[in-house]
Amino acid sequence: MTAQDTLRPVFTETFPSTMDTGILYVSIPYRTCGHLCCCGCGHEVITPISPAQWSIAYDGENVSLTPSIGNWALPCRSHYWIRHGHVQWSRHYSAAEIAQNRERDRHLLAQNTEEHRPRPLARLRRHLQSWRR
Ligand SMILES: [Zn+2]
Numbered sequence: 001m002t003a004q005d006t007l008r009p010v011f012t013e014t015f016p017s018t019m020d021t022g023i024l025y026v027s028i029p030y031r032t033c034g035h036l037c038c039c040g041c042g043h044e045v046i047t048p049i050s051p052a053q054w055s056i057a058y059d060g061e062n063v064s065l066t067p068s069i070g071n072w073a074l075p076c077r078s079h080y081w082i083r084h085g086h087v088q089w090s091r092h093y094s095a096a097e098i099a100q101n102r103e104r105d106r107h108l109l110a111q112n113t114e115e116h117r118p119r120p121l122a123r124l125r126r127h128l129q130s131w132r133r
Contacts, residue, residue, distance in 0.1 A: 004038040006085050019044055020107040024063055024082065026056065033063075037071055038087045039078040045071060052108040059084060072098045 007024040010030045015025045015034045031049040031055060036042055047054040047065060057064045062085030070079045077098075079090040 002035075002040045003087075004040065005087050007038070007063070007082055008085065014051060021130065022067075024085075026063060033065065037076060037078055038069075038080055038082075039076045040070075041076045041078070041109065043071070043076070044075050045069060045074075046099055051115075052111065060087070069100060070098070072102060075091060 002021075006021050007020065007028050008022060011025045011028065012050075013025050013027055013029050015027065017034050019025065019034060020034050021040070023035060028032070033047045033049060033054065035045055037045050047069065049056055055066050056064070063082065064084055065082040068079060068081045068090060071077060072079075077092070079091065079092070081088040
């Protein structure tokens with residue numbers, strides 16, 4: 001178990017079945033990033049890229065992820081920022097703070113889902129109607 005101080009970005013379409021430590025996998029087609037928890041516990045951390053979830057900034061060498069990575073669901077409960085490829089550790093959050101953060105995330109995600117989610121089923125139905133005419 002070695003904690004990571006840096007994460008090197010690898011741009012890829014799909015993630016490998018076994019991720020390497022110290023790598024931040026970035027899939028633009030799937031709008032998702034993945035890495036192994038920086039505490040060294042070996043858990044995969046998947047961060048979807050969307051307005052309500054994470055956004056990435058690439059400076060040509062390194063990637064920053066916003067907001068922070070809060071692995072509340074993992075046994076390690078690690079919490080850190082990824083800024084310009086460097087891992088910046090946060091203090092440990094209390095259970096109440098974690099609950100508050102999770103509630104806020106759920107709220108943001110629910111809003112985003114209602115307002116911005118594409119409706120492929122509705123589109124498909126329209127397509128089928130026009131095709132029958
Ligand atoms: Zn961990």
